[in-house]
Amino acid sequence: MAKKSRVKSRQSAQSSAVAEGGISPRAACPCGSGKRYKACHGAPGGGAVFVARPFEGLPGECDLVALRELVPSATVPLTIKGYDDVPVLLGSLLPLAAPAMARDSGQVWAGLQVQHNYGDVSREVAAVLLDALAKVKAGESGIVGLTAAPGDGPRLQDLVTDDALTITVHEGFDWWIGDVEDKSGMEHALEHANEAAMPTARLSSVEAAYWTDTGTKEHLRWVMPEAEEDLLTALARLHVSGADVIVPGARFVGMFRAHGLLAPVWDLPVGTGAEALEEPAVAFKAALDEALADTSDLTAEVRSARAGLANRQVTIR
Structure with a gap:
């Protein structure tokens, strides 16, 4: 009985840590040190502060x-x-x-x-x-x-x-x-x-969208300011409707999470280049804004797509 109580208390304490800090003690520390959170910024004296969104409030x-x-x-x-x-x-x-x-x-x-x-x-x-x-x-x-x-x-x-x-x-x-x-x-x-240095270009038609050529592939990586939960839902709606394809042959492959923001990533057909993305990016941004404003109930298909997108996130910092 005592052993069960100790286990329950330990689990309760860990749950509280996750609830209060938003980070599991055993998860990688978001500071990027490579240590577990409990051995880094989650440890006593391990870090005075961790700011998940350090550039918030700055222009750009x-x-x-x-x-x-x-x-x-x-x-x-x-x-x-x-x-x-x-x-x-x-x-x-x-x-x-x-x-x-x-x-x-x-x-x-x-x-x-x-x-x-x-x-x-x-x-x-x-x-x-x-x-x-x-x-x-x-x-x-x-x-x-x-x-x-x-x-x-x-x-x-x-x-x-x-x-x-x-x-x-x-x-x-x-x-x-x-x-x-x-x-x-x-x-x-x-x-x-x-x-x-891999060839990289910033799109001029939208904010913070970058084309890059890795030699064997081309990508569009677009850092977006919207809240993660809202953005995931909007992207799921676009995915279900087939509106998440930037240009023909492109494929939405997932997202980076960095410094409190999400950066959706598309694989592009080799030879696409940055210029060919300008007008499609504007059209996609309009569709995304419409999806973000959509407050209707999620269908089962959208919920499934959203769960799939959540599993395709890679945290950088």
């Missing part, structure tokens, strides 16, 4: 998620409060995978594809960005990183004054040396980096 949230997780080479100029006179560039990946750089040119760069794993990507980027800005103001240059959690400092949301972001997707990483006068000796490293 969906694009920032894409640049963090999906896009090889892209840049975004930023205006930082109190530093209007310093050119600031937010990049997908910086040289040497640096968190931030105070450049000899007087520019400041910050990288998104850095895994500090302190629980809040926005605060991590803001911390190295401010350190790099301080270096430039002091007439110094060099790489800046974090060796400890940034604490209660400002987040990007507190620093960025731009109302909208201008995303530039690059074919490679030539922008790494755009502010360098003497480029000698950099050719080999740049060539190696460029070879690893």
Whole structure:
């Protein structure tokens, strides 16, 4: 009897943890550390904070998620409060995978594809960005990183004054040396980096949709801002009606979940290219908006499709 009581108590405690935190203690920690939640941010002292949607409230949230997780080479100029006179560039990946750089040119760069794993990507980027800005103001240059959690400092949301972001997707990483006068000796490293960058393009007709060519396949990966449950239902409605095919021959294969948002993914026929997706993406967005507004009861077929879609999600972060 006592053993059963202990088991019941342990199960009840675990259920409470899931209910309160929304994460099973045995599940992978959403911070991306590779550890179980109970051994990472779910452990006593294992993490002061975990922000599931770190870019919420920033202009271009969906694009920032894409640049963090999906896009090889892209840049975004930023205006930082109190530093209007310093050119600031937010990049997908910086040289040497640096968190931030105070450049000899007087520019400041910050990288998104850095895994500090302190629980809040926005605060991590803001911390190295401010350190790099301080270096430039002091007439110094060099790489800046974090060796400890940034604490209660400002987040990007507190620093960025731009109302909208201008995303530039690059074919490679030539922008790494755009502010360098003497480029000698950099050719080999740049060539190696460029070879690893898959061709990628951002659609201009809709927000945060990216075409990419992996060599053997082409994909459309589209980060969407809608709440997960609503988006799953809407996509299920479109799937049942056959309206989830972007272009003839395309196949909706599932979704990434990253930083609190879903990114539906389509396999495309080889040779499709980004330009051919522009008008179909607009039509799909209109159909999706209509499905999101549909409050009618779900049919058995839609429920089944929704369950299938839920099983085709891969969490990145």
